[in-house]
Amino acid sequence: MSKYKSGHAPGHYRDCFEQAVEAFMRWNGRGPEPMVEFEINYVQTKISVSQACGLLWNCTDILPGWIVDEIEELGLKSRTYAAGAHAMRRWIAERA
Numbered sequence: 001m002s003k004y005k006s007g008h009a010p011g012h013y014r015d016c017f018e019q020a021v022e023a024f025m026r027w028n029g030r031g032p033e034p035m036v037e038f039e040i041n042y043v044q045t046k047i048s049v050s051q052a053c054g055l056l057w058n059c060t061d062i063l064p065g066w067i068v069d070e071i072e073e074l075g076l077k078s079r080t081y082a083a084g085a086h087a088m089r090r091w092i093a094e095r096a
Contacts, residue, residue, distance in 0.1 A: 017081060034049050056085045
């Protein structure tokens, strides 16, 4: 599993991140970090929200509006998946 280098990310990467946003929004920051499904070589695997963020660390695709609405209070620098990933990981790191 590796980060997408830059630019447009594959759909399953973006789908995983969207699941991560939903799990993140339900999580109160206590206890273990939520896990989401990610497909690796056609096999579903559980990864943490932080790992899902890492997948899109450099992705310049534009976030769907509902995600921006959910996480903009985390200090989004722009409306890209990368900005969302950075904001969520920063919030998680501050709780650790």
